[in-house]
Amino acid sequence: EKEGAFIEWYPRGYGVAFKVKRRLFETQTKYQRLEIYETEGFGKLLVLDDTVQLVEVGEESYHEVLVHPVMLAHPNPKKVLVIGGGDGGTLREVLKHETVEKAITVEIDEGVVEASYLYLDVAKDLLERLIKGEEERAKLIIGDGVEYLKNTEEHFDVIIVDSTDPVGPAKLLFSEEFYRSAYEKLNERGIYITQAGSVYLFTNELLDAHRAMKKVFDKVYYFSFPVIGYASPWSFLVGVKGDIDFTKVDLERSKKLDLYYYDPERHETLFQMPRYVRKLL
Ligand code: AG3
Secondary structure (H helix, E strand, O other): OOOOEEEEEEHHHEEEEEEEEEEEEEEEOOOOEEEEEEEOOOOEEEEEOOEEEEEOOOOHHHHHHHHHHHHHHOOOOOEEEEEEOOOOHHHHHHOOOOOOOEEEEEEOOHHHHHHHHHHOOOOHHHHHHHHHOOOOOEEEEEOOHHHHHHHOOOOEEEEEEEOOOOOHHHHHHHOHHHHHHHHHOEEEEEEEEEEEEEOOOOHHHHHHHHHHHHHHOOEEEEEEEOOOOOOOOEEEEEEEEOOOOOOOOOHHHHOOOOOOOOOHHHHHHHHOOOHHHHHHO
């Protein structure tokens, strides 16, 4: 890597770079190489296997968009499952909804939770309470999300997959088989969302995941959003079970959320997609 910079290389030599002051932490966890940098202008940077997971300044451009559109499209989300998301940002946004009675996070890598708790200002207090088992409405399980969903007796209103990319270790989370077990564990009316990679640089992975989801869910939606730190626009896929219209959100409930990036009053702008991608989807 270039001196004084962290660069994430995407396919075909497309790079996303941050100037960094220093590396604060580095470790090989049971599952991946984890690094934390102090950047010049975006706070701390969390990196897993050389890919940017978040920068503190701007992480909401991902977490708000992953969480609130589906939460506001569901009429009354009480039980929520988050797969991945060991940094706590997704769960933090989920718990902003007063309807939520129970939120479970299943993160495979304890190392991500620990490093996020120690080094990041993303969800420090929440992670501390989760680790101690003191968070009333939420629970952290260290385990494999695929196994968890297959075996759990629980059912959910909303399932959120906050994983690494549809290439590499998280690949299983983008398979038809996994979507089937998610569909089964949704309540009669339920909604599923996953991040689905860079629109331009992982187009094929996005198309594959979309195709597999269409075989399983009653309705499938796609959308994109510019995320700070990733090769944007970034794509998201939504699967619906039962009677939910993801093109509509509850604006009354949205007023209680203090949103910076996602604009519920302009929900329809999410569905922007480059023409060639829309034609392929
Ligand atoms: N989840 C990771 C999104 C994938 C980023 N991919 C990339 N940079 N190539 C985000 C973790 C934040 N909760």
